[in-house]
Amino acid sequence: MSRILAINPGSTSTKIAVFDDDREIFRHEITYRGADFAGMDRITDQLPRREADIEAALAGTFDPGSFDAVVGRGGLVGPVGPGGYEVDDDFLDVITNRPVLEHASNLGGPLAKALVTKFGVPGAHAYIYDPVTVDEMSDAARITGVAGIERKSIGHHLNMRAVARKLADAIDTPYEEASEIIVHLGGGSTACAISSGRMVDFVSDDEIMFSAERSGGVPIKELIALAGSMPLAELKSAVRGGGGLAGLLGTTDLREIESRIGAGDERAALVFEALALGIAKTIAALAASLKGEVDAIALTGGMARSELLLAAVRERAGWIAPIHAFGGEFEMEALALGARRIVLGKERAHHVRDYLRTTHD
Ligand SMILES: Nc1ncnc2c1ncn2[C@@H]1O[C@H](COP(=O)(O)OP(=O)(O)OP(=O)(O)O)[C@@H](O)[C@H]1O
Ligand SMILES: CCCC(=O)O
Incomplete structure (x- = not known):
């Protein structure tokens, strides 16, 4: 059996869910008001508060060593292929210092990393899955009538x-x-x-x-x-x-x-x-x-x-x-099942650095 924690940060909430294999066994939503993040100019300034709130929500139900992987929704990391990405130092560097846009989903990877460190089994990894900047558009579909403006693939x-x-x-x-x-x-x-x-x-x-x-x-x-x-x-x-x-x-x-x-x-x-x-x-x-x-x-x-x-x-x-x-949307299930396929070796986790070389040089 695999147990996966999925984290989905939105602008006014953080949704979390725990899946045992393909079965959801726990779901919780933490909601925020604008005042909760007053004075925080960067999205990443919200990390400590959001991390503490997730820990509080898990406390009493899940112990350290509970999760085979933690997966977050995220983020605006630049054009990448579909699938799962390990939250490694390159990813954290881009999402913290050079995101395409400030967006709540940029918190998914860093939160997954922090939570896997505290609640993962030994050797467990943090991932993101199908980030909002997945880009597989054909070359012709990118071109607009203004030289220098290309169509972008940023969405759901x-x-x-x-x-x-x-x-x-x-x-x-x-x-x-x-x-x-x-x-x-x-x-x-x-x-x-x-x-x-x-x-x-x-x-x-x-x-x-x-x-x-x-x-x-x-x-x-x-x-x-x-x-x-x-x-x-x-x-x-x-x-x-x-x-x-x-x-x-x-x-x-x-x-x-x-x-x-x-x-x-x-x-x-x-x-x-x-x-x-x-x-x-x-x-x-x-x-x-x-x-x-x-x-x-x-x-x-x-x-x-x-x-x-x-x-x-x-x-x-x-x-x-x-x-x-x-x-409705199926994001929590998509995150958890994607991470599960990686944990079971049915899918390989990618690394953002492989895309950065070709897209950011
Ligand atoms: N049963 C329903 N009948 C009609 N409209 C509905 C129903 N349930 C939700 N909606 C509408 O769906 C819209 C919200 O969609 P959704 O919940 O997907 O948005 P979101 O999660 O806030 O944003 P996004 O989808 O961009 O991430 C609102 O216009 C809401 O009124
Ligand atoms: C940024 C892509 C998803 C959204 O529109 O919120």
Whole structure:
């Protein structure tokens, strides 16, 4: 039997879970308010507080020497291949000193390392799995019409790859042979096209569809004009945090929007239609990357729980391939099962330094 501790740091929470083989035996969520991290400029300043809170949550239930591995969600380490990475000195150096962006998931690796030292069996390792900067995009998919600006693959890769495996099971096709489109619909929405197990194209939260709190793609000329008349911080918030449903309807809660529609709110109904249209256009764009050969499509994330949204997306994109729903996210399971495959020797852990040589030279 293998026992794995999984750690998923978000901006306002740290989720932890313990898996015995593929069975979840413990789950706990620690929530934070802005004031908890007041005065902490860097994400990594939050480490001591978050580490102490995880230790307190484990105390009494798990002793030192409990875990065969500890795995964290993370982080913005730069473009890397999919799978598991050992949290070694090179990784810690990059994520602490040169992350691509400040983001809560940058804490996953350092927290896993600290916790494996205290709660791991002798020789146990810390890992991250399918970090947010997994990048397997084809060369053509990277190019934009502005020389010097490339498309980036930064998104919900951990959940999307887990769902891609579930979708392959659902359509009874080996994952390595399937052509799939996976769309994560949440606070931020990102999507990918998978061909023979490889994410050949990716749609970022600032490209096509808007989400609960991010803008999706906006007309660039309009954005440039706005940039001349608005403080940068305000503009950033208009596209991220205060974009999407938040900016259009003043709430990020799709359930509330559905209630408004039910009560006859025409503006809510129009924005809802635009939300579904953006998702359908994203699917159609990714279908082009797969040359129209799409076996199946999956919608996942919190908004994929909405039957109303599923119906609206199926109406516009159901002609491309069957659309399956996997509401919510499967990140804790994906982390734990990925680390388990490494512990059992079914998968090899990578090292970030192997990518840094080719991508950061
Ligand atoms: N049962 C439901 N029906 C309709 N909408 C739902 C339902 N459950 C959650 N949502 C919506 O899903 C959205 C939140 O999705 P999710 O929980 O995936 O976001 P998050 O975890 O905060 O961010 P991210 O997915 O970007 O990491 C909100 O708009 C929420 O109202
Ligand atoms: C940074 C990638 C995941 C997210 O959008 O939060």
